[in-house]
Amino acid sequence: MHAATGTPGVFSRLYRARTLAISSTFILVAFAGLALSTVMPIAIQDLDGLGLYSLAFGGFLTTGIVGTVLAGGWSDRRTPAPALCAGLVLFSGGALVSGLADAIVPFLLGRYVQGFGGGAVTVALYVVVGRTYPSALRPRMFSLITACWIVPSMVGPPIAGAVTHRLSWHWVFYGIAALGLASLALLAGQLRCLQPNGDEDGSRPSGLRALPALAVALGAGLLQYAGAQSGAHRLVAVAVGLVLLVVWLRPLLPAGTLLAGHGIPSLVLLRGVSAGAYFTIETYIPLMLVNERQFSPGAAGMSLTGAAFTWFAASWLQAHPNLSWPRERVVLAGALIHAAGAAVTVSGALRGMPAVTVAVGLLVAGFGMGLLLPGVGVLTLDYSPIDQQGRNSASLQLSDSLSSVLLMALCGALFNAAHVREGQDATAFVLVFATALVLATVAVLIARRIAMPHTEEKKNHATV
Template identity: 40%
Template sequence: MTTTVESPPVSVVSTRYRAVSVGLVALVMLVAFEAMAVATAMPVVARELGGMHLYNLAFSATLAASVIATVLGGRWSDVRGPMQPIATGVVGFVAGLLIAGFAPTMEVLVAGRFVQGLGAGLIQVALYVLVARVYPGELHPKVFALFSAAWVVPSMVGPTIAGLVVENIDWRWIFWGVSLIVIPAALLLWRGSGGQAAGDGGAGPAPGLGRKLVWATLTAVAAALIQYGSALELGGVPLLAAGVVLLAVALPRLLPAGALRAARGLPTAPVLRGLAYGALMAAQVLIPLMLINERGLTPTGAGVVLTIGALGWSAGSWLKGRGTIGNLTALRGGALMVAAGISLISLVLIDAVPIALAYVAMAVSGLGIGALHPTVSVMVLEMSRAGEEGQNSAALGVGESVFTVVAVAITGALFTATGEAYLVGLGFTVALALLAAILAPRFAQPAGAGTLEGTAS
């Protein structure tokens, strides 16, 4: 008679994974804190450097660089393992922080933000591959729940700390301070991963990578033109139009065959998450403005509403990580909750509706995106063939970034063109989230494992 001894369940904080888990969380938190803090401080930075005309470009440059780095980092991680691109990304991220921190002019600061974007893009996609290489499949949902949780504290305290630093010390310390602690976090991550994240070391250059980087660069330029042009209202129409045309040519070369028609399985991933995430991000551009102008909230009060959404995101990821929610439920239900939350907060435009509904609404949307977002990441890793996790995660990241830029641009254009009609702008974001819910079964019921490139429906 053979006695079977059950091994204790593994955890992301068990001895084997503790160091890498702490390193992952620390690195994600620092990137998140930098993003939240810079967004708060940038008006002061631009005024002090005399560069208000480059205000939007300071954000567009980071986004554009991250699209390029995501494509490069995905294949690099597949071939050589994720630690090389993570190390390079950390160096680039720190270099960008230092350039921005010492910037004498706004032009130099924009250059620093571009370098930061290159570093952040490499880090983000390589972390996905690290998860696939280091953790067993059953822990993937819990790891991505950690990623979501790592954004909560920066979302809550980042703007406040940034405000204190700007008012009482110097805005430059926002960049310098993060640079001082990124490298120790990366070293902890390196120590914790050991040799488990290494690549095969023998693969040659990725076929067609040079062409992909060209298309990635053109896509990044198109995204920047769309974002920058949409902020200039009527004067930005030529830039906006040029960006849309360029995007129509370049983006299909980066997304999988069949993605834009939602081919069953992996090709739908970047479209599904791009629609859901883009809907929420575009809505969050209008929500603070609506709460301040229409209901008289202070900027701090409006910020608390968004913080509730971040807490909801963490809670949704935690629930999905516990394995109590099925994939299709998380995807379709999550998208429907995003739509429901935005619809509910639209009711706050009615004076008789209590402002408390705004908090409930953002909690609902946060729960929804918190369940959907990491589920897509986990399923992409599960569906990917060995050695293709990086390029699949890169396509997912590119799709999310581009769809979000377009969603924000169209929402803003509709809002402006209709004389600041909040219902029109928010209604468009609800439609995007509902479309994501419709597409969810196309992704959740794939034909089989494969790559994001060339998969047919």
């Protein structure tokens, strides 16, 4: 029982089966990401595709953008059930195609199909939470979703490594495909309670459509490609990519997002800016500890595990029923703590500072994100009319993915420009972490604008 409201808890008899089904699916997504990242170098080398290594990850994110956008619109026009089922089938099918591949092209094709399905699954699950749990339980559900990443972060890589060693990397993909279908079976019974929005004929136009989604995904892919190249042709890729984003991104986001309009526009922008900053820090800290401070890969990876725990601790705290702060203030506090952690990582990149400083910075930043991201998700659902929850959840995921892709491309270019040699790249790492700090500071300013100015204007701010 929810202590503050008397509402049955997420594991009460009323919600237990649904909560377990949703949690198991998020665990699948987390486990798949961590396990497949572990075996990817082996798979790519075995298929003689080392030069296409970045496409195995970048393509997954790019097609995920399309899946995110289309599933959001589909969920609003009908229910999230068809989008969720289709997403899980594609996620499993893509994993199976990659597992069966004996050449790099079909392997990458499977990864792209899997990315499309994964993007659809995440958005559809957000809408299921919004449709089937009362507002009082949503913070606890977002805390539980965060917890679903803890166990996979500890067991995913070792299990994937053991399976690859004893059998082959192919069996890791087979296992992911089987787990996806098992999640679909668990969810099937829980989706029957979802009711359509009363607009089954599709007469209400959706702003999230295939053409803008494909154009934005292509633009992001071109910018990512350009960030990894050194020839003059990358300028053409940058120009075309930027044009595609400028022309087609706006229809996919709530009006006023790029200007940080109050309410949902600022929530969407905050999600992207803060996630991009954190993902950059998380990506480059292990590389710095290994290359600059001679840590072993295992020791460097412990910083990521520690950050996962601080993230979960903060997420649990923000969901506590006796928390007296308004949720908008909790999100602002998370943004401030996240920025403080980013500042610590910048100082830790300097040669005169102890190596542990950057790890501490990641722990602090993780705690801030544990306060910030669940709050952003909860407020977005609370502010959204029921027939806009899919659209706005998709905007959150789009902002997250696109910001991470673009920032990684920028930081990759900065790092390559300042790179000297292994052990002498302190300046390059300072540039990368400073870029993340700038974005984290911008996120603090955006977090001050997430409250709706007037209750009666909620619906206006949730539409394009």
